[in-house]
Amino acid sequence: MNNLNFDEFKQAISDYVGVAPEEITRDTDVYDDLFLDSLGLFGLGSEITETFKLNVPLSLVASISKVGEIFDLLNEKGTLTED
Amino acid sequence: MSKKFFDYYSRFAQETPDKVVLRIDDNELTYSQFMEKTAVLGSALKKMGIGEDDKVGICMPNSIEWYLVFWSAVRIGAQPVPMDPQSGSMEISKLIPATTSKVMFITEKYRNNNIIAAVSALVPSQIALSKVICFADDSVIPQDSCYISADKFMAEYGSSECDIYDPEYLHTMSLACTSGSTGTPKILSVPSGGFLSTQEDMGTYLEFRSDDVMMLGMTLYHQGGFGMGQQMVLKGGTVMYQPQFNPITFLETVQKYKINIIQLTSTLAKVLLSTPDFDKYDLSSVRICYFAGEVLPKEIADTFVEKLHIRVVNVIGSSETCTMVVWDSARDAGTDPSDFRKLSFTDVRVIDEKHNDVPEGEVGELCVYTDGVITDYFGNPELSAEKILTDDQGRRWFCTGDLVNKLPNGIVRFAGRSKRIIKRGGNLVHAEEVEACLLTHPLIAAAAVTDEPHPVIGQQIVAYIQPKGDARITRGDIAKYFDGKLSAYKVPDKVVPVEEIPKDIGKIQFKYLRKKEYK
Numbered sequence: 089m090n091n092l093n094f095d096e097f098k099q100a101i102s103d104y105v106g107v108a109p110e111e112i113t114r115d116t117d118v119y120d121d122l123f124l125d126s127l128g129l130f131g132l133g134s135e136i137t138e139t140f141k142l143n144v145p146l147s148l149v150a151s152i153s154k155v156g157e158i159f160d161l162l163n164e165k166g167t168l169t170e171d
Numbered sequence: 172m173s174k175k176f177f178d179y180y181s182r183f184a185q186e187t188p189d190k191v192v193l194r195i196d197d198n199e200l201t202y203s204q205f206m207e208k209t210a211v212l213g214s215a216l217k218k219m220g221i222g223e224d225d226k227v228g229i230c231m232p233n234s235i236e237w238y239l240v241f242w243s244a245v246r247i248g249a250q251p252v253p254m255d256p257q258s259g260s261m262e263i264s265k266l267i268p269a270t271t272s273k274v275m276f277i278t279e280k281y282r283n284n285n286i287i288a289a290v291s292a293l294v295p296s297q298i299a300l301s302k303v304i305c306f307a308d309d310s311v312i313p314q315d316s317c318y319i320s321a322d323k324f325m326a327e328y329g330s331s332e333c334d335i336y337d338p339e340y341l342h343t344m345s346l347a348c349t350s351g352s353t354g355t356p357k358i359l360s361v362p363s364g365g366f367l368s369t370q371e372d373m374g375t376y377l378e379f380r381s382d383d384v385m386m387l388g389m390t391l392y393h394q395g396g397f398g399m400g401q402q403m404v405l406k407g408g409t410v411m412y413q414p415q416f417n418p419i420t421f422l423e424t425v426q427k428y429k430i431n432i433i434q435l436t437s438t439l440a441k442v443l444l445s446t447p448d449f450d451k452y453d454l455s456s457v458r459i460c461y462f463a464g465e466v467l468p469k470e471i472a473d474t475f476v477e478k479l480h481i482r483v484v485n486v487i488g489s490s491e492t493c494t495m496v497v498w499d500s501a502r503d504a505g506t507d508p509s510d511f512r513k514l515s516f517t518d519v520r521v522i523d524e525k526h527n528d529v530p531e532g533e534v535g536e537l538c539v540y541t542d543g544v545i546t547d548y549f550g551n552p553e554l555s556a557e558k559i560l561t562d563d564q565g566r567r568w569f570c571t572g573d574l575v576n577k578l579p580n581g582i583v584r585f586a587g588r589s590k591r592i593i594k595r596g597g598n599l600v601h602a603e604e605v606e607a608c609l610l611t612h613p614l615i616a617a618a619a620v621t622d623e624p625h626p627v628i629g630q631q632i633v634a635y636i637q638p639k640g641d642a643r644i645t646r647g648d649i650a651k652y653f654d655g656k657l658s659a660y661k662v663p664d665k666v667v668p669v670e671e672i673p674k675d676i677g678k679i680q681f682k683y684l685r686k687k688e689y690k
Contacts, residue, residue: 102647104646106650107647120283125662127595127598131628134625145446146627147419150417151419
């Protein structure tokens, strides 16, 4: 576990997609509610892994669509980046 | 009359009737079912008055139904017109009139794009179509009389008998749609005979066999993804697509069905290679990995060639040429996969603005000959004259818009694009089209769209916007505004507000843009 804070995570997503943090919950769908396509999801994945200095496999990011699932993935499977 | 795809399908249906021609997830279509079902759908279209050269729009995701609609139209000499199922109402409002589609086949939705809603906002109130045939539940089909469910359509109009149309060599088999720079679509007239012979030659070059199974990462509604699949079908093999790309399922499928050929873009390959336990998947059945649509980094090619011992073929070209200028690890190992060479059935020129060949060592525009080069841009003779050159032997050459360096020994090295095209993953996005949509936003005074390198998707779309007055506009606002108007892949990845868009005699000065960012 990486003990990430969901509010900080929400803020990072909000900064990237330009949707207000109060509109983002665990159930927010990245496709339907954040208007990303699958490539946009990889872009978001790259951005948040850089923000939190954690690596997660892109293939796992590609298989999910809820903000809560991405948070859990980062929290549970994220490994620290080298720099 | 020339050779036609149905000669091959009919033969395979007789020789190997139960062989699967197309598999998408758990849904399968055999060669004999292909012949039976295209007869029903083709006869239904005919009975409804659709015939030679009539246009049949298809706005559906990868599916068995997509494939049947496409080939049913070809079977009766009509011309299928695949449209991107991510298309919003703004795109569809241009595509239907530009292609002169008489009927359309649609599904309810694709991902978050509600196709029925996008079409029913236009048809019949603004655009007339004879019928919109919906592969959807009755409960979501609009009540208007021009909408009909596919089941009812086939039951009411279809029969088991349907003649097969004999096309002339240059008869347009289908129309392929790509985005135009101003939002006006470019419509490609794909020639029956040339498309077939080029795909068959490529399948032969790649040594595809009837017992091969090919899994494609690109889509059926993309001319390249469709064409590469046909290279396998013309050998009597099996092709597989996914409803939408899922890396884990992709790898599991390769393992389960012992796939021999995989087709990827660089982005898809990066995602696949990032899979935990990638090494534990049994990929030993894979003989060839076939790349198209994006620049292929050498590291990725090396991983497939050296680590996985898979032959890598990278193609450059475009939907207009049926691709076919290649880098092939079996022949070109050790060189960069952006160094391409022609094949025996293709030819290459590197030309300057006056269409003269440039000397060796210089950069020019890549011009490609294949027999499958489109005959014209449908309804656009000016663009056709600009992009399609005919030589004294009557061969059609296509000016690709790719800039290449002309090297010795017939090698051309990819050097970039000549126009403002953003290559986002496997998708081409015209900066001007995104700007045009941004400028319809009531709070935007000016906009400039450009690309930025991205480690995974190659290039991302960056929109610099000059808001009206004190308006504050975020990417989220833009995404909501674009929703239903343009495809999701055209939504800017980054939105940067600026004090002004610097221009010089009307042209955006991109080099000064970043200095104008709000701090």
